[in-house]
Amino acid sequence: MSERSIVRVRDVMKSNFRLVDGMSTVAEALNTMLEVESMALVVQKRNADDEFGMVMLSDIARQVLAEDKAPARVNIYEIMSKPVIEVKPEMDIRYCARLFGRFRISRALVTEEGKAVGVVSYTDMVIKGMIDR
Numbered sequence: 001m002s003e004r005s006i007v008r009v010r011d012v013m014k015s016n017f018r019l020v021d022g023m024s025t026v027a028e029a030l031n032t033m034l035e036v037e038s039m040a041l042v043v044q045k046r047n048a049d050d051e052f053g054m055v056m057l058s059d060i061a062r063q064v065l066a067e068d069k070a071p072a073r074v075n076i077y078e079i080m081s082k083p084v085i086e087v088k089p090e091m092d093i094r095y096c097a098r099l100f101g102r103f104r105i106s107r108a109l110v111t112e113e114g115k116a117v118g119v120v121s122y123t124d125m126v127i128k129g130m131i132d133r
Helices: 026-036 057-065 093-103 122-131
Strands: 040-043 053-056 107-112 115-121
Touching: 026 040, 026 057, 040 115, 053 057, 053 107, 093 107, 093 122, 115 122
Parallel strands: none
Antiparallel strands: 040 053, 107 115
């Protein structure tokens, strides 16, 4: 029987995420999402005692599009999730997937020493973690 190799979050996470300011507008966030080809943006901390936030395309659809609000008039802080669940880059993706299931989330911020280093999603874990093995 061969020993299963451990796939870590760092092996599958996206490190080309973008940090945005909570005061940015949804219109600006949408342009950034298109630029970096991402469905989620990480919202910067305002100070050392603050926490990271995250805004996803689904948040924009539910809270801006569905409510017929103007994207240029809604700030990210009004629709973001905060605080977000953070995972460490050395976490085994099997445990990360269990965490996602337990908290009913589809992506999480990857942090190391208090700094954002990536974003990981179910898609990343399944496609990169299972198919590439």
